[in-house]
Amino acid sequence: MFDNFPLWPVRASSGAGNVDALYIFLVILSAFMSVAIFTMILVFALRYRRRAGINAEQIEGSTPLELTWSIIPLGIFIVIFIWGAVIYFMERTPPRGATEVYVVAKQWMWKLQHEEGQREINELHVPVGRDVKLIMTSQDVIHSFYVPAFRIKQDVLPGRYTTAWFHATKSGTYHLFCAEYCGTMHSGMIGQVVVMEPADYQAWLAGGGASGSLAASGSSIFQQLGCPTCHRFDTQGRGPNLVGIFGKPVQLEDGRTVVADENYIRESILSPSAKVVSGFKPIMPVFQGLVTEEQLTALVAYIKSLGPPPAGAATAPSLAPKPQYPKE
Amino acid sequence: MATAAITAEREHYLNKEYGIRSWLLTTDHKRIALLYLASITFFFFIGGFFALLIRLELLTPAGDLVQADTYNKLFTMHGQIMVFFFLIPSIPAVLGNFLVPLMIGAKDLAFPRINLLSWYLYIIAGVLMFHCIVTGGVDTGWTFYTPFSTAFSNTHVIEAGLSIFVAGFSSILTGLNFVVTIHRMRAPGMTWSRLPLFLWAMYATSIIQLLGTPVLAVTLVLVVCERAFHLGIFDPTRGGDPLLFQHLFWFYSHPAVYIMILPSMGVVAEIVPCFSRKRIFGYKFVAMSSIAIAVFGFLVWAHHMFVAGISLYSAMIFSALSYLVAVPSAVKVFNWTATMYKGSISFTTPMLYAFGFVGLFTMGGLTGLFLAALGINVHVTDTYFVIAHFHYIMVGGAVMGYMAGIHFWWPKISGRMYPEAWGRLAALIVFLGFNLTFFPQFILGYLGMPRRYWQYPPEFQVLNVLSTAGSTILAVGYVLPMVYFLWSMRYGKIADDNPWGAAGLEWKTASPPPTFNFDETPEVTWEAYNYEEIPAPAEVALER
Numbered sequence: 001m002f003d004n005f006p007l008w009p010v011r012a013s014s015g016a017g018n019v020d021a022l023y024i025f026l027v028i029l030s031a032f033m034s035v036a037i038f039t040m041i042l043v044f045a046l047r048y049r050r051r052a053g054i055n056a057e058q059i060e061g062s063t064p065l066e067l068t069w070s071i072i073p074l075g076i077f078i079v080i081f082i083w084g085a086v087i088y089f090m091e092r093t094p095p096r097g098a099t100e101v102y103v104v105a106k107q108w109m110w111k112l113q114h115e116e117g118q119r120e121i122n123e124l125h126v127p128v129g130r131d132v133k134l135i136m137t138s139q140d141v142i143h144s145f146y147v148p149a150f151r152i153k154q155d156v157l158p159g160r161y162t163t164a165w166f167h168a169t170k171s172g173t174y175h176l177f178c179a180e181y182c183g184t185m186h187s188g189m190i191g192q193v194v195v196m197e198p199a200d201y202q203a204w205l206a207g208g209g210a211s212g213s214l215a216a217s218g219s220s221i222f223q224q225l226g227c228p229t230c231h232r233f234d235t236q237g238r239g240p241n242l243v244g245i246f247g248k249p250v251q252l253e254d255g256r257t258v259v260a261d262e263n264y265i266r267e268s269i270l271s272p273s274a275k276v277v278s279g280f281k282p283i284m285p286v287f288q289g290l291v292t293e294e295q296l297t298a299l300v301a302y303i304k305s306l307g308p309p310p311a312g313a314a315t316a317p318s319l320a321p322k323p324q325y326p327k328e
Numbered sequence: 329m330a331t332a333a334i335t336a337e338r339e340h341y342l343n344k345e346y347g348i349r350s351w352l353l354t355t356d357h358k359r360i361a362l363l364y365l366a367s368i369t370f371f372f373f374i375g376g377f378f379a380l381l382i383r384l385e386l387l388t389p390a391g392d393l394v395q396a397d398t399y400n401k402l403f404t405m406h407g408q409i410m411v412f413f414f415l416i417p418s419i420p421a422v423l424g425n426f427l428v429p430l431m432i433g434a435k436d437l438a439f440p441r442i443n444l445l446s447w448y449l450y451i452i453a454g455v456l457m458f459h460c461i462v463t464g465g466v467d468t469g470w471t472f473y474t475p476f477s478t479a480f481s482n483t484h485v486i487e488a489g490l491s492i493f494v495a496g497f498s499s500i501l502t503g504l505n506f507v508v509t510i511h512r513m514r515a516p517g518m519t520w521s522r523l524p525l526f527l528w529a530m531y532a533t534s535i536i537q538l539l540g541t542p543v544l545a546v547t548l549v550l551v552v553c554e555r556a557f558h559l560g561i562f563d564p565t566r567g568g569d570p571l572l573f574q575h576l577f578w579f580y581s582h583p584a585v586y587i588m589i590l591p592s593m594g595v596v597a598e599i600v601p602c603f604s605r606k607r608i609f610g611y612k613f614v615a616m617s618s619i620a621i622a623v624f625g626f627l628v629w630a631h632h633m634f635v636a637g638i639s640l641y642s643a644m645i646f647s648a649l650s651y652l653v654a655v656p657s658a659v660k661v662f663n664w665t666a667t668m669y670k671g672s673i674s675f676t677t678p679m680l681y682a683f684g685f686v687g688l689f690t691m692g693g694l695t696g697l698f699l700a701a702l703g704i705n706v707h708v709t710d711t712y713f714v715i716a717h718f719h720y721i722m723v724g725g726a727v728m729g730y731m732a733g734i735h736f737w738w739p740k741i742s743g744r745m746y747p748e749a750w751g752r753l754a755a756l757i758v759f760l761g762f763n764l765t766f767f768p769q770f771i772l773g774y775l776g777m778p779r780r781y782w783q784y785p786p787e788f789q790v791l792n793v794l795s796t797a798g799s800t801i802l803a804v805g806y807v808l809p810m811v812y813f814l815w816s817m818r819y820g821k822i823a824d825d826n827p828w829g830a831a832g833l834e835w836k837t838a839s840p841p842p843t844f845n846f847d848e849t850p851e852v853t854w855e856a857y858n859y860e861e862i863p864a865p866a867e868v869a870l871e872r
Contacts, residue, residue: 087703148776159564
């Protein structure tokens, strides 16, 4: 009977229970406080209603009472704050080794790319029991990736990557909503997350028409755009060697140090002169407007796949696809 | 007959001059208050009409009553009108305008002509907004988020932005006028510690208007320039940052929530003591909590952006600061409740609205604790939970306070009593209709229904039907006072100077007051809320 009248959302991720627990605590606290205040108002209103011959008793106030009802709520608030912050910290910190899914949002659809090469639109298939990290960007306006059953939501912005993660615990099909107003068909920007048992998921992977992994297609884009001309896999290139740089600090020309994360790689492709690596000249052409968001994510996935390098070795990418670039 | 003859003889601000010129060129703060009253009521009913259309569309899961684009314009213009053309001017520009000089024993505000100018700016803004609506409207959401507003929407964004830009100056000038008036024009003996709490609230509100609104103005100018000249401030493909807009927008628009709610808190702090025949409990704490809210209110804006892509640690700081602002709000609720203890309480319409305010504001405030908790915010932000929360604050709080205030001071404003029984009935209808409209939205939000959805999955329908049903009841509750206030202007019982036996200076002059408020400048020798010295009115004044 609750199909048409649910009162509690489905819980299908490892984090959902934490959110629900704090929510239930707050519901009980709020109910208690509301009932306390309402009862007091009601009791005072009836007990002290105006009667002939009985006057009000003037009371100035009471500093101890004021301090009590300031400090006790403050204490409760601190507890709620810490509890909420701990959950948020977990929500915002993807575990190491999570499977990565790249999400590109546009008016009004979700495009998803798996590491294995599968591409989906408005549907995301994931197995039960795996950490999945979403690396998301938008082609146009701000969208927001929201799966109520997982209790996760993250705005998806143009011009940068934002991330979210989840660990599905229950197979089923769940709503994927766009939660940030994005124009005419905002309410039509709905998809679904299909959580499958691992065996079913393997069957789904095998049945999909993927043509090579995301990193492999990134590799061929890397060739097409002529990147290997300068970004050689040795120290002789006019651009930095990209092997093993992902996730590592990079010394910049202006003395700052940044971590080479997804956003840095993205920025360095689109507007290379923004943060030039120390020891190199700002000679790389601007790719803003020349590559699509999907090509960018493939390039990022490829550069990620080039490493980490074996300890002490600056060349010879061990994990990378064999360098296929033409020798000049 | 005899009473009618008496009012005809005595000159007051309403009958001193007649004719349209005497109103449009007036510098009398009381007449300007009535000009505002008429204008904001007009916009309230337009905004309310849009709200009803929104609720009707959401009666069914499919988008069937209006087109998607129309729906997007409806919620955008509902928000813009209710926020900028009703809530922000509501209590300050109507009750504040009328009462600030009266309550401090002054003849008028410090700058009467600037006061009139601020109304004209409001009207210019209103005409722009109205023109914008009838020529096609705007669909960005009242929040104007970039880059949608600057590069993607093809509606009248520039006109709407300029309209709100102009309305902002109206708000700034009103705030400026109140600050100067409260500082400089208090009657002899009206010290800061004798100031009615409504004035403390207005003072705090005015400070926010003065300091916050210019930031909104700058932000809107940037949006207009970006849209017109493609400057690249918010556009990531030109090196801009769309999140910068959100920081600037909420730097004003969060404190704006306090522009809406603080004046209502001030109204309640006048009404509860009056109908309890008691001093306010903890005067200093209530007064200082208004100032604390105004100050802390400027430090919490990014709690609107916890999922927008700000850093983990800045989110934590803004969450902590948001809890800090909840403390003075809680202090107020406790003090109002304690004021009733051992009082002598009567259940007039203003008091019923004040009860409603305390209850609904408490629920709005408590659900604010949910939203400030980072882990829960991620799930419920941008859902109907947020819609329900801020309507509990803005409608359950701010509008309830406004209705309480209009009823309380109506005898002073119009010289007539409204019909008490109808007033109580309307207050009850508003309270029930409000809760039926907005309580189901908390559940919808936790279930995950996103806001600004024209169509929605069918499992959300039952709760939406409840909400729509509530909204029609709420509408009746708002139309009723409109009718009986108009009725009372002609047929209402003639009001005494002080029908409630209230303590403020405004009740020591005639109802309605003469043009310069007091025949001679009063001298204040008593503390605020000295109800032990004022006899309660005979029950006759309360009944009918």
